[in-house]
Amino acid sequence: MNKDAEDTSLQSYHLNCRGLERVLGTLEAAIMESMWHKQEATIREVWEELCLEKHVAFNTIMTVMNRLVEKGLLRRSGVTGSYRFQPLMTREDFLDKLSREVSLSLITDFGRRAVAQFVEVLEEGNPEYLELIQEMVCRRKEGQNKKR
Numbered sequence: 105m106n107k108d109a110e111d112t113s114l115q116s117y118h119l120n121c122r123g124l125e126r127v128l129g130t131l132e133a134a135i136m137e138s139m140w141h142k143q144e145a146t147i148r149e150v151w152e153e154l155c156l157e158k159h160v161a162f163n164t165i166m167t168v169m170n171r172l173v174e175k176g177l178l179r180r181s182g183v184t185g186s187y188r189f190q191p192l193m194t195r196e197d198f199l200d201k202l203s204r205e206v207s208l209s210l211i212t213d214f215g216r217r218a219v220a221q222f223v224e225v226l227e228e229g230n231p232e233y234l235e236l237i238q239e240m241v242c243r244r245k246e247g248q249n250k251k252r
Contacts, residue, residue: 117206128203131160131168136177140195144188 118126124133134157138150151165169189172178177198180191193201210218226234 129168131164132172133157135165135168136195139189139191140180143237144190146186146188150189152170212249 116127126137128136133153134154135150135201139145142149147169148208150169151160151162151202154160154165169178170180173180173189177192179192180187180189182188210222223234223237226237
C-alpha cells in the first residue's frame with residue numbers, strides 16, 4: 105500500500121472495548137496517542153515512552169508503526185534505520201472520520217431503528233446533546249432553504 109495511503113476506513117468495531125481501542129488495537133491506540141502528542145517521532149522515541157507503562161519489545165513497536173503506515177494513519181519519511189513518523193491526520197480529524205463512518209454504517213444497515221435508538225440514548229444519557237442535534241438540524245434546514 106502507498107506510504108501516504110488514504111485508506112483509513114474502519115475495519116472493525118469492538119463494543120466491549122473503550123475509546124480508540126474500539127477500532128484500533130491496544131498498542132495501535134497507545135502509539136497513535138503518543139504520535140498525536142509528539143507530532144513526529146522515531147520508533148525508538150515511541151518505544152521509550154511506551155515501555156515506561158508496559159513491557160513491549162522494540163521490534164513490536166516497529167511492526168505496529170509500520171502497519172499504521174499501511175493503514176494510512178502514519179507517514180514514514182527518511183532512510184532505513186532513521187525513519188521519522190508523523191500522523192497523517194489530527195486526533196480530532198480521525199475521531200470525526202470515525203464517528204461519521206460508524207454513524208453512516210448504522211444508518212445504512214438499520215435506518216430508522218438506528219436513528220430512533222440514537223435519539224433515545226441521547227435522551228437517557230445527555231439531553232443537552234439532544235438539544236444540540238435539534239439546533240444543528242434547524243441550521244441545516246435554514247441553509248437548505250436559503251439555497252432555494
